[in-house]
Amino acid sequence: MQDKYYELTITLDDTYVDFIADFIANIYGEGLELGTGKIIVRSESDLTFVKDALVSLAGTLSNAIKMDYTLEEKENIDWIKTYQDSIQPIEAGKFYIFPSWYAPKEECINIKIDPALAFGSGHHATTFSCLEAISTYVDAGKSVIDVGCGSGILGLACKKLGANVELCDTDPLSVESCKENFTLNEETYDKLWEGSIDKAEGTYDIVIANIIADVLRFIAKDLKSACKEDGLLILSGILDKKEDLVVESFKELTLVQRILKDEWVTLVYKKEING
Numbered sequence: 001m002q003d004k005y006y007e008l009t010i011t012l013d014d015t016y017v018d019f020i021a022d023f024i025a026n027i028y029g030e031g032l033e034l035g036t037g038k039i040i041v042r043s044e045s046d047l048t049f050v051k052d053a054l055v056s057l058a059g060t061l062s063n064a065i066k067m068d069y070t071l072e073e074k075e076n077i078d079w080i081k082t083y084q085d086s087i088q089p090i091e092a093g094k095f096y097i098f099p100s101w102y103a104p105k106e107e108c109i110n111i112k113i114d115p116a117l118a119f120g121s122g123h124h125a126t127t128f129s130c131l132e133a134i135s136t137y138v139d140a141g142k143s144v145i146d147v148g149c150g151s152g153i154l155g156l157a158c159k160k161l162g163a164n165v166e167l168c169d170t171d172p173l174s175v176e177s178c179k180e181n182f183t184l185n186e187e188t189y190d191k192l193w194e195g196s197i198d199k200a201e202g203t204y205d206i207v208i209a210n211i212i213a214d215v216l217r218f219i220a221k222d223l224k225s226a227c228k229e230d231g232l233l234i235l236s237g238i239l240d241k242k243e244d245l246v247v248e249s250f251k252e253l254t255l256v257q258r259i260l261k262d263e264w265v266t267l268v269y270k271k272e273i274n275g
């Protein structure tokens with residue numbers, strides 16, 4: 001890619017746009033953009049010859065077509081690089097979350113996530129706080145379910161710590177994205193399904209759910225029954241103004257930690273033995 005490119009803008013009566021565009025396409029077939037009363041031609045080669053050809057054409061036509069020309073030299077932008085530069089890696093707890101065009105970081109647990117439609121790049125306060133909680137509470141050999149897995153980032157973090165991981169999401173795109181991210185990280189999960197916690201078959205040492213407060217309340221009973229006695233629930237996606245509602249739905253559990261980041265609350269609960 002060259003540092004500069006040329007942009008020729010032709011302004012003319014809108015009636016002639018298609019006619020002149022056809023003429024340009026015959027002598028130079030690339031980079032044509034048509035607008036109302038306007039044609040733009042872009043190229044990394046000098047476009048003076050297109051302008052000269054149009055001036056000659058206008059001179060030979062019996063019906064004069066009035067055209068104005070602006071030929072500018074512009075700086076070429078590498079859009080892919082510009083986009084990639086806008087996606088920055090992030091450190092959360094023990095984890096370093098980075099897109100595949102960055103290098104991993106030796107002193108961290110690395111998770112590669114490329115931007116996609118599914119939620120979960122690590123940048124949102126709720127994901128960030130969950131990763132902090134996972135760093136504290138998840139150990140090798142624990143069984144974990146990630147409810148509302150999105151990109152799979154939280155389940156992946158648990159897997160990297162040596163846990164056995166199941167995941168689910170009601171959104172099929174998230175399930176696909178989660179599969180792709182496990183493959184990208186060369187990790188495997190025990191189970192992954194489209195749907196929610198009600199389809200879980202087992203009970204787990206740690207139940208993680210970063211979903212909005214209203215949904216957490218709606219599925220509270222299933223989340224609690226999926227958690228083993230002496231196990232933990234990591235709940236996030238709770239706007240501080242909705243915290244009381246969630247607390248009410250999980251009141252028989254013991255609150256172990258509350259993390260507040262921006263206006264988002266993450267609650268870590270313990271399900272006591274015989275609780």
Ligand SMILES: C[S@@+](CC[C@H](N)C(=O)[O-])C[C@H]1O[C@@H](n2cnc3c(N)ncnc32)[C@H](O)[C@@H]1O
Pocket residue numbers: 119120121122126127130147148149150151152153154168169170171174195196197210211212215219237
């Ligand atoms: C805020 S995103 C969390 C994504 C990821 N776990 C993270 O922490 O970044 C919430 C996810 O929950 C999913 N979801 C919403 N309602 C759900 C439900 N009732 N059961 C399971 N997943 C649900 C959404 O499709 C979405 O992917």
